[in-house]
Amino acid sequence: MQKETARLIELDREHTLMSHISAVLGWDQETYMPSKAIQERASQLALFEGLAHQKAVNPEIGELLATLEAKHDLSPDEKAYIRKVRRDYDIETKLPEAFVTEYARSTSIAQVKWAEAKKDNDFKAFESHLEKIVGLSRELAGYLNPNARPYDVLLDLYEPGSSQESITAVFSTMKAYLVDILDKIRAKPQIEDKCLGRYVSSETQEQISLYFMKVLHFEMDRGRLDVSAHPFTTSLGADDIRITTRYVEDYFPSSLFSTIHESGHALYDMGIDPNPEFRGTKLAEAVSMAVHESQSRLWENIVGRSRAFWERNFLALSALLGEAGRDLDFESFIESVNRVSPSLIRTEADEVTYGLHIIARFELESALLDGNLRVADMPGAWGEKYKKLLGLEVPNDRVGCLQDVHWSIGYFGYFPSYALGNLYAAQFWAKLKEEVPDIEARIASGDTLSVLTWLRANVHCHGSRYMPGELVEKATGSALDPVWFEKYLREKYSSIYGF
Amino acid sequence: MQKETARLIELDREHTLMSHISAVLGWDQETYMPSKAIQERASQLALFEGLAHQKAVNPEIGELLATLEAKHDLSPDEKAYIRKVRRDYDIETKLPEAFVTEYARSTSIAQVKWAEAKKDNDFKAFESHLEKIVGLSRELAGYLNPNARPYDVLLDLYEPGSSQESITAVFSTMKAYLVDILDKIRAKPQIEDKCLGRYVSSETQEQISLYFMKVLHFEMDRGRLDVSAHPFTTSLGADDIRITTRYVEDYFPSSLFSTIHESGHALYDMGIDPNPEFRGTKLAEAVSMAVHESQSRLWENIVGRSRAFWERNFLALSALLGEAGRDLDFESFIESVNRVSPSLIRTEADEVTYGLHIIARFELESALLDGNLRVADMPGAWGEKYKKLLGLEVPNDRVGCLQDVHWSIGYFGYFPSYALGNLYAAQFWAKLKEEVPDIEARIASGDTLSVLTWLRANVHCHGSRYMPGELVEKATGSALDPVWFEKYLREKYSSIYGF
Numbered sequence: 001m002q003k004e005t006a007r008l009i010e011l012d013r014e015h016t017l018m019s020h021i022s023a024v025l026g027w028d029q030e031t032y033m034p035s036k037a038i039q040e041r042a043s044q045l046a047l048f049e050g051l052a053h054q055k056a057v058n059p060e061i062g063e064l065l066a067t068l069e070a071k072h073d074l075s076p077d078e079k080a081y082i083r084k085v086r087r088d089y090d091i092e093t094k095l096p097e098a099f100v101t102e103y104a105r106s107t108s109i110a111q112v113k114w115a116e117a118k119k120d121n122d123f124k125a126f127e128s129h130l131e132k133i134v135g136l137s138r139e140l141a142g143y144l145n146p147n148a149r150p151y152d153v154l155l156d157l158y159e160p161g162s163s164q165e166s167i168t169a170v171f172s173t174m175k176a177y178l179v180d181i182l183d184k185i186r187a188k189p190q191i192e193d194k195c196l197g198r199y200v201s202s203e204t205q206e207q208i209s210l211y212f213m214k215v216l217h218f219e220m221d222r223g224r225l226d227v228s229a230h231p232f233t234t235s236l237g238a239d240d241i242r243i244t245t246r247y248v249e250d251y252f253p254s255s256l257f258s259t260i261h262e263s264g265h266a267l268y269d270m271g272i273d274p275n276p277e278f279r280g281t282k283l284a285e286a287v288s289m290a291v292h293e294s295q296s297r298l299w300e301n302i303v304g305r306s307r308a309f310w311e312r313n314f315l316a317l318s319a320l321l322g323e324a325g326r327d328l329d330f331e332s333f334i335e336s337v338n339r340v341s342p343s344l345i346r347t348e349a350d351e352v353t354y355g356l357h358i359i360a361r362f363e364l365e366s367a368l369l370d371g372n373l374r375v376a377d378m379p380g381a382w383g384e385k386y387k388k389l390l391g392l393e394v395p396n397d398r399v400g401c402l403q404d405v406h407w408s409i410g411y412f413g414y415f416p417s418y419a420l421g422n423l424y425a426a427q428f429w430a431k432l433k434e435e436v437p438d439i440e441a442r443i444a445s446g447d448t449l450s451v452l453t454w455l456r457a458n459v460h461c462h463g464s465r466y467m468p469g470e471l472v473e474k475a476t477g478s479a480l481d482p483v484w485f486e487k488y489l490r491e492k493y494s495s496i497y498g499f
Numbered sequence: 500m501q502k503e504t505a506r507l508i509e510l511d512r513e514h515t516l517m518s519h520i521s522a523v524l525g526w527d528q529e530t531y532m533p534s535k536a537i538q539e540r541a542s543q544l545a546l547f548e549g550l551a552h553q554k555a556v557n558p559e560i561g562e563l564l565a566t567l568e569a570k571h572d573l574s575p576d577e578k579a580y581i582r583k584v585r586r587d588y589d590i591e592t593k594l595p596e597a598f599v600t601e602y603a604r605s606t607s608i609a610q611v612k613w614a615e616a617k618k619d620n621d622f623k624a625f626e627s628h629l630e631k632i633v634g635l636s637r638e639l640a641g642y643l644n645p646n647a648r649p650y651d652v653l654l655d656l657y658e659p660g661s662s663q664e665s666i667t668a669v670f671s672t673m674k675a676y677l678v679d680i681l682d683k684i685r686a687k688p689q690i691e692d693k694c695l696g697r698y699v700s701s702e703t704q705e706q707i708s709l710y711f712m713k714v715l716h717f718e719m720d721r722g723r724l725d726v727s728a729h730p731f732t733t734s735l736g737a738d739d740i741r742i743t744t745r746y747v748e749d750y751f752p753s754s755l756f757s758t759i760h761e762s763g764h765a766l767y768d769m770g771i772d773p774n775p776e777f778r779g780t781k782l783a784e785a786v787s788m789a790v791h792e793s794q795s796r797l798w799e800n801i802v803g804r805s806r807a808f809w810e811r812n813f814l815a816l817s818a819l820l821g822e823a824g825r826d827l828d829f830e831s832f833i834e835s836v837n838r839v840s841p842s843l844i845r846t847e848a849d850e851v852t853y854g855l856h857i858i859a860r861f862e863l864e865s866a867l868l869d870g871n872l873r874v875a876d877m878p879g880a881w882g883e884k885y886k887k888l889l890g891l892e893v894p895n896d897r898v899g900c901l902q903d904v905h906w907s908i909g910y911f912g913y914f915p916s917y918a919l920g921n922l923y924a925a926q927f928w929a930k931l932k933e934e935v936p937d938i939e940a941r942i943a944s945g946d947t948l949s950v951l952t953w954l955r956a957n958v959h960c961h962g963s964r965y966m967p968g969e970l971v972e973k974a975t976g977s978a979l980d981p982v983w984f985e986k987y988l989r990e991k992y993s994s995i996y997g998f
Contacts, residue, residue: 014546017539017542017543020539021520021524021543021546024523025523028735033739034719034720034738034739034741035720036718037736039738040516040737040739041736041739044523047513221533221534222533222536223533224533236527238539240532240539240540
């Protein structure tokens with residue numbers, strides 16, 4: 001290893017420690033922090049982001065990068081590492097420190113205001129905060145690339161190489177088959193959701209969540225489960241990966257599948273290990289939000305809602321449910337958790353309509369960032385979009401445009417990752433089945449480790465060694481293709497709904 | 500206000516934010532952090548202490564202090580504030596940054612090793628870590644004052660103005676009357692502890708703790724209760740004061756009184772408000788560890804174990820205990836929680852023998868710091884001390900020298916504060932009774948707010964405005980005098996034991 005690389009790693013590790021400290025503050029804010037502490041926490045985060053930013057823009061990094069980029073005897077991992085550091089350094093150095101501080105403070109406050117506004121179903125109380133965040137997001141895009149459309153700049157932050165145009169292309173293919181499959185399902189008799197209305201206490205649901213985290217090989221000494229308004233996964237360290245869930249006491253599948261989803265994220269983070277020399281550096285970070293999401297959705301939907309998985313695990317679930325699960329049979333459970341029905345809440349949506357929720361957000365945030373939609377008009381625009389895409393009336397903002405935390409924390413451009421994640425997941429799964437042909441039989445016998453092992457070897461272990469496009473090619477032999485998701489959906493749902 | 504004072508406050512507030520961020524990391528480590536995260540957390544804390552130290556030793560502070568100290572037109576609060584900043588600045592500037600970093604890392608690791616060693620009753624596993632911390636503590640004292648005895652320097656950190664000599668003087672008076680009262684009690688029939696052996700689940704004990712926090716006016720939107728190996732109180736912000744407890748399922752008074760104790764600490768921190776202009780500065784810090792401890796012990800013992808307090812609250816406790824409290828009557832409860840009996844565990848000790856636990860630690864840590872006791876010999880020395888002072892055999896280190904967290908985190912010189920706290924508490928209480936003669940009747944009618952109001956006005960609100968000696972004089976009209984604690988104990992225990 002070059003001595004400049006070693007020095008770069010040293011500086012980078014300090015920055016990673018800072019990010020993890022910031023994650024501790026964020027995690028605490030979402031889980032346990034007393035309500036009146038919010039202003040001080042915002043000040044703490046603002047101060048801290050400023051300090052982290054100072055470390056990230058250290059000119060020594062720029063000098064080391066320039067020296068290393070001129071060399072011709074770098075190892076492949078050094079090359080990959082330098083590419084990643086360069087990308088992040090360019091992003092950081094373009095942002096003024098005062099902006100970074102202001103951004104951290106404003107998103108911290110807006111997130112709390114969002115939670116209150118959602119609780120009170122009061123969009124007006126959130127409006128000025130959202131306006132502030134939209135303005136800051138546009139400002140951020142302007143710093144990074146003043147010549148590009150702001151939304152394109154933000155999309156590229158989460159999925160390197162993507163743009164509104166490239167995503168529109170993929171989404172229009174996906175939209176066509178989602179609508180077709182949905183039409184076929186609608187022509188068949190609807191499944192009754194037999195999980196609905198069974199009272200299961202938060203305590204019992206917590207036990208269920210913890211049980212399935214263990215089944216999926218979540219390492220409990222490297223992470224934990226807590227409760228927050230919106231489930232999330234966060235890294236407070238390479239050995240400290242925490243997930244959260246929320247308990248809906250008359251619908252236990254909500255926490256069950258959100259826990260499996262977040263566990264999928266956590267398993268990715270727990271499995272990143274590109275090269276011991278690069279531990280605690282940017283090479284040991286996830287490659288993109290969409291690949292991250294492919295992991296959560298593969299575990300939640302492709303494995304977690306499969307017949308094979310429940311063949312082995314349904315008895316344990318029944319036992320944990322106790323009286324509430326007494327008259328819930330295996331077939332009804334499988335059907336219920338794979339029921340397809342247009343609904344208002346993205347996080348509760350089925351696999352078929354989920355993509356339509358994302359398309360709605362993609363189009364709305366694009367309009368917001370382009371200045372074609374005023375923040376004040378969001379509730380109305382949201383209603384129209386849901387009417388058009390999902391055929392639903394939106395009765396209030398709590399189940400409408402206030403349902404997601406993302407915009408309050410400035411995550412414009414993040415939503416498309418969820419749908420891209422489904423596409424990646426289906427493509428990984430198709431390759432895994434090709435290489436491990438008896439994978440479903442293995443899962444049915446209780447072995448989910450075979451799935452994890454394949455993902456560790458082909459996705460997790462690489463960290464940021466490849467660009468997302470390179471990774472999917474390396475892992476599956478071809479570029480991202482929405483056809484795999486279509487195949488997966490048609491096969492599964494033609495069987496469930498009998499079309 | 501002088502413009503230099505305003506600038507000093509600005510710098511100071513950043514330092515306070517840093518301390519609070521560090522408190523978040525510490526709180527999380529003790530409550531929820533997964534076990535394998537410890538090494539990274541130690542690195543996070545070490546890096547962070549370094550950053551906080553950089554802020555604390557900013558030469559601009561020294562320049563501002565020099566300018567302000569030469570002025571003659573400062574307000575009393577400015578004067579008090581500058582005195583406090585000067586004291587802390589001198590301490591910080593004498594410590595090299597590398598030392599501060601190493602100290603933070605080592606204590607973080609030692610604390611975890613202590614917890615493991617205590618669990619496994621394995622002093623050998625902790626020995627090298629304790630040696631390391633003793634060495635670092637001696638080094639720390641050397642940086643602060645190379646000409647003084649290390650232990651004197653450390654004592655002065657917690658109780659400004661104190662020394663081994665001054666504390667020995669107070670403790671020998673106290674020891675004499677404690678032994679006399681204990682002898683009188685031993686001559687009487689022993690009380691049976693009727694709380695012992697009643698199974699009360701952790702969940703129920705948590706409900707009891709939360710109930711009494713509310714009774715004592717703990718502001719739940721500015722704090723919270725969690726579980727840790729050793730109960731503590733910590734400020735993550737002026738509006739974020741958190742306490743912890745631990746649940747012993749066959750002895751509910753353990754968590755009940757530890758919660759009241761920590762609530763006493765928290766009420767002090769929640770009530771500090773010397774002057775709005777100085778919010779978030781060093782003037783809004785507690786005056787000393789001993790005064791802090793006076794608050795916890797006043798609430799725990801003088802109020803919390805009083806007949807008057809339970810006259811109003813016993814019915815609620817009975818209801819919360821349910822079946823476990825069915826045959827526990829008022830008189831037995833009062834007697835049980837005021838039972839005096841020499842025991843091995845400091846935190847479970849009664850008011851009379853408690854001071855003897857402190858004297859043991861005071862003498863042992865003094866010998867350790869002076870180099871008159873080797874770390875390897877601590878278990879034996881501990882056994883001898885307990886034999887001599889309390890007449891007890893120490894069967895193992897878990898209930899011996901491994902029982903307290905303090906030494907693992909470098910708190911040498913802290914223990915005397917606990918006993919000084921009892922003395923301050925009794926003196927405050929005597930004054931409060933003089934000024935509010937019907938205070939016991941008020942407490943018996945459910946009014947603990949009168950106690951809190953007096954403490955807020957005479958102790959809490961001042962923050963660090965006065966030195967500890969000045970504060971006690973201002974609040975009570977005379978210097979600290981151990982006679983008030985003696986009077987309190989003789990009056991209370993002659994009634995309970997009938998001597």
